Amino acid sequence: MTVSATATAEVFSLEETAPDHARAIRDSRPLRLITCGSVDDGKSTLIGRLLWDTKAVKEDQAATLERDSSGKQNDLGLPDFALLLDGLQAEREQGITIDVAYRYFSTDRRAFIVADTPGHEQYTRNMATGASTADLAVLLVDARVGILEQTRRHATIASLMGIRQFVLAVNKIDLTHYDRARFEQITHDFKEFALTLGVKQITAIPMSALKGENVVYDGRAAMPWYDGPTLVETLEKATTRSNQTVGFRLPVQRVSRPGESFRGYQGTVAGGSVKPGDSVVVLPSGMVANVTKIVTFDLVRNAAVAGDAITLVLDRQVDVARGDMIVAIDSQPMTGRGFDAQLVALQPDGIEPGKRYWLKSGSRRQRVSIEPVSQLDLKTAKWGAADRLGMNAIGKVHLTFDEQAIFDTYEQNRTTGAFILIDPDTNNTVAGGMITGRRSEIGGIHKDDQRVLLSLPADLAEKIMATELFANRRQDVDVRHTSAGRAAEILADLDD
Amino acid sequence: MSDIRPEAEAKHSATQKPPLDPHLKALENEAIHIFREVAAEFERPVMLYSIGKDSSVLLHLARKAFYPGRVPFPLLHVNTGWKFAEMIAFRDKIVKDYDLDLIEHINPRGAAENVTPFTHGSALYTDIMKTEALRQALDAGKFDAAFGGARRDEEASRAKERIYSFRTPDHRWDPRNQRPELWNIYNGMIRNGESVRAFPLSNWTEVDIWRYIQAEDIPIVPLYFAEKRPYVERDGMMILAEDPRLELLPGEVKQEGVIRFRTLGCFPLTGAIRSTATTLDDIIAELETATVSERQGRAIDRDQSGSMEKKKREGYF
Ligand SMILES: Nc1nc2c(ncn2[C@@H]2O[C@H](COP(=O)(O)OP(=O)(O)O)[C@@H](O)[C@H]2O)c(=O)[nH]1
Numbered sequence: 001m002t003v004s005a006t007a008t009a010e011v012f013s014l015e016e017t018a019p020d021h022a023r024a025i026r027d028s029r030p031l032r033l034i035t036c037g038s039v040d041d042g043k044s045t046l047i048g049r050l051l052w053d054t055k056a057v058k059e060d061q062a063a064t065l066e067r068d069s070s071g072k073q074n075d076l077g078l079p080d081f082a083l084l085l086d087g088l089q090a091e092r093e094q095g096i097t098i099d100v101a102y103r104y105f106s107t108d109r110r111a112f113i114v115a116d117t118p119g120h121e122q123y124t125r126n127m128a129t130g131a132s133t134a135d136l137a138v139l140l141v142d143a144r145v146g147i148l149e150q151t152r153r154h155a156t157i158a159s160l161m162g163i164r165q166f167v168l169a170v171n172k173i174d175l176t177h178y179d180r181a182r183f184e185q186i187t188h189d190f191k192e193f194a195l196t197l198g199v200k201q202i203t204a205i206p207m208s209a210l211k212g213e214n215v216v217y218d219g220r221a222a223m224p225w226y227d228g229p230t231l232v233e234t235l236e237k238a239t240t241r242s243n244q245t246v247g248f249r250l251p252v253q254r255v256s257r258p259g260e261s262f263r264g265y266q267g268t269v270a271g272g273s274v275k276p277g278d279s280v281v282v283l284p285s286g287m288v289a290n291v292t293k294i295v296t297f298d299l300v301r302n303a304a305v306a307g308d309a310i311t312l313v314l315d316r317q318v319d320v321a322r323g324d325m326i327v328a329i330d331s332q333p334m335t336g337r338g339f340d341a342q343l344v345a346l347q348p349d350g351i352e353p354g355k356r357y358w359l360k361s362g363s364r365r366q367r368v369s370i371e372p373v374s375q376l377d378l379k380t381a382k383w384g385a386a387d388r389l390g391m392n393a394i395g396k397v398h399l400t401f402d403e404q405a406i407f408d409t410y411e412q413n414r415t416t417g418a419f420i421l422i423d424p425d426t427n428n429t430v431a432g433g434m435i436t437g438r439r440s441e442i443g444g445i446h447k448d449d450q451r452v453l454l455s456l457p458a459d460l461a462e463k464i465m466a467t468e469l470f471a472n473r474r475q476d477v478d479v480r481h482t483s484a485g486r487a488a489e490i491l492a493d494l495d496d
Numbered sequence: 497m498s499d500i501r502p503e504a505e506a507k508h509s510a511t512q513k514p515p516l517d518p519h520l521k522a523l524e525n526e527a528i529h530i531f532r533e534v535a536a537e538f539e540r541p542v543m544l545y546s547i548g549k550d551s552s553v554l555l556h557l558a559r560k561a562f563y564p565g566r567v568p569f570p571l572l573h574v575n576t577g578w579k580f581a582e583m584i585a586f587r588d589k590i591v592k593d594y595d596l597d598l599i600e601h602i603n604p605r606g607a608a609e610n611v612t613p614f615t616h617g618s619a620l621y622t623d624i625m626k627t628e629a630l631r632q633a634l635d636a637g638k639f640d641a642a643f644g645g646a647r648r649d650e651e652a653s654r655a656k657e658r659i660y661s662f663r664t665p666d667h668r669w670d671p672r673n674q675r676p677e678l679w680n681i682y683n684g685m686i687r688n689g690e691s692v693r694a695f696p697l698s699n700w701t702e703v704d705i706w707r708y709i710q711a712e713d714i715p716i717v718p719l720y721f722a723e724k725r726p727y728v729e730r731d732g733m734m735i736l737a738e739d740p741r742l743e744l745l746p747g748e749v750k751q752e753g754v755i756r757f758r759t760l761g762c763f764p765l766t767g768a769i770r771s772t773a774t775t776l777d778d779i780i781a782e783l784e785t786a787t788v789s790e791r792q793g794r795a796i797d798r799d800q801s802g803s804m805e806k807k808k809r810e811g812y813f
Pocket residue numbers: 037038039040041042043044045046074082095096097119171172173174175207208209210211
């Protein structure tokens with residue numbers, strides 16, 4: 001491809017009018033997706049290919065790409081598409097992706113925002129960043145290598161973060177001589193693993209990102225045995241999620257009081273819908289009021305739905321501050337001081353037990369202490385007891401707040417069920433979390449009820465402690481390791 | 497004194513526009529959310545205002561976010577003294593029409609030493625008159641958050657940037673060590689002297705910007721529309737030949753042609769394109785078939801790949 005070196009040579013003609021799709025693609029919000037998988041499986045190449053084949057790469061960018069990839073072309077003579085994505089100097093020098101890159105492309109039917117995420121374990125936090133907002137995950141696997149631990153880790157994080165639609169891209173199929181049996185074996189392996197995550201919606205596609213087979217254009221010439229959809233066809237049909245069918249939630253970002261006569265509560269509707277006349281409750285105070293107006297710059301609206309940034313006016317003077325939540329009276333979130341959650345630890349120091357962090361959810365920031373309970377072992381996909389979480393660990397924790405907290409479960413609401421943890425010493429974001437439920441406030445080993453002491457062989461105890469049931473109630477259990485003789489003595493004492 | 501605008505409500509409800517399509521609505525909602533979050537969490541926010549199309553959209557979104565109140569922070573225009581004359585006229589009218597607070601800053605050192613794009617070269621000039629000037633203005637105002645209109649689709653290192661982009665006290669960006677940014681939960685915790693650059697338009701593309709300007713009827717500088725204008729060709733760019741400070745070099749001739757600008761900056765460094773697009777419809781149609789990116793007309797981006805990252809690390813916007 002050549003490019004005109006001067007802008008003056010660029011003559012635009014209006015005779016070639018824009019294709020009609022300019023209007024058609026805008027009838028839904030953009031689909032957000034991530035690519036994930038292990039290092040070198042071809043994530044950046046795939047997105048580069050998507051941008052290239054959907055004509056999102058302009059000529060001057062292509063020229064830069066050609067220049068930058070000179071000497072680095074592969075045997076096919078194609079440019080290194082990953083350079084379209086790996087925009088940081090360090091990434092180019094090392095030939096890897098360090099941080100998530102967001103890219104934009106569209107087809108006749110739809111607009112897409114794609115996050116290219118790093119494959120290295122040390123950059124898992126950047127993968128989690130990309131996953132948190134995605135509607136769909138494209139999980140890449142090198143057809144020659146198959147499923148790796150990192151593939152499982154990414155699939156697990158993506159599913160924990162609420163992604164329900166997966167594309168399994170069995171990439172570099174060109175390097176296996178388009179081996180159908182290989183494709184089917186990997187698909188089978190992945191589907192089996194995905195079942196343990198509860199993920200059912202999987203489209204497996206044999207692909208060559210580099211050559212552009214089954215990405216935007218089909219790969220029938222090379223793979224006559226595959227008659228499924230291309231990647232882009234799958235993406236065009238995917239669904240975007242919304243929080244519209246749940247109870248009304250408005251986390252208050254600011255109180256607008258431009259003058260004596262006006263007092264409005266500004267925020268983005270995080271669930272359900274609202275209209276004038278609705279009865280609402282302000283949490284955590286519990287005060288009740290009715291909605292009189294929904295104010296926006298353009299007009300006074302007669303309804304607002306999840307996703308809308310609005311200003312709400314209530315019919316009476318109630319005390320509302322930033323961080324409060326205005327909710328439907330007949331469908332309220334959970335409030336309390338103890339919650340259960342799943343966490344992804346994002347920083348080298350991990351998550352320390354008992355340490356007090358800042359927790360931010362919506363516009364609400366409060367102090368919390370964290371008690372790790374269990375951790376997911378990505379090799380075995382089993383939960384094991386844990387009292388601290390290292391970097392990149394996925395764990396279950398108990399949250400204990402100084403003051404009332406307000407949440408839905410993440411399962412029910414991806415906005416009001418999500419939070420981040422901030423280390424007060426460094427101000428860095430150290431974890432992303434998803435609420436799984438509320439905890440009754442009297443728990444733990446000091447709860448006054450019947451107890452059973454068991455003396456078990458260590459290996460059996462290990463197995464029991466690895467179960468989900470055990471992990472979920474870890475805080476109710478006291479465990480000591482000791483010798484068989486000592487255990488016998490203690491139990492004998494009890495019998496006296 | 498009350499800063500509510502009672503007349504505004506009536507005015508807006510009277511001129512009912514068709515509702516935005518879901519795509520633009522989602523982008524608008526996200527931007528308003530970011531504006532409100534920053535305004536609530538930071539003590540001294542400021543909005544970088546460069547008078548271009550992205551700034552015009554940014555300003556419009558800010559007005560929407562805080563309606564019926566005023567925009568609760570000042571606008572900062574880092575001037576170089578070499579902007580297109582029409583840009584300055586447009587700026588002054590907007591500030592008056594919308595009752596905004598504007599801070600204008602020109603690097604006094606640059607002005608004293610007479611730093612110009614002609615005498616110092618585009619790289620050094622940009623460094624002093626834009627990057628250094630911006631740092632001076634942010635320090636002088638003790639601003640802890642600065643809104644910018646950058647979009648991730650503009651350039652490869654921008655594509656990596658967070659919506660809240662953390663800066664050290666000397667305004668540096670460390671691209672290898674950015675805070676994770678999950679969901680739409682933004683971490684605004686900083687220490688004294690540190691700051692955040694916030695980018696409400698991160699997820700917008702150039703076409704989105706134009707479609708939104710059209711849908712919302714946002715005023716923009718007329719230089720974006722094609723018209724017969726005088727220009728000279730220099731370094732492969734068409735430079736507007738209106739300002740008396742532009743001296744013709746040997747061999748250069750003043751020409752006239754129907755041209756327009758796809759981006760606006762300092763006139764000696766911004767190349768025009770040949771185009772007959774005189775309406776927003778024309779511009780959008782032209783974009784759909786455009787084969788070069790908008791940055792191509794900018795001298796400062798052309799030096800080398802990675803030049804933007806380097807400038808950004810040093811505090812450029
Ligand atoms: N033959 C072949 N090579 C590929 C394919 N996809 C990626 N590659 C190569 O695999 C290497 C790693 O790709 P990259 O996109 O950087 O992987 P990432 O680490 O997952 O982002 C590069 O050299 C690519 O050219 C493919 O489908 N076929």
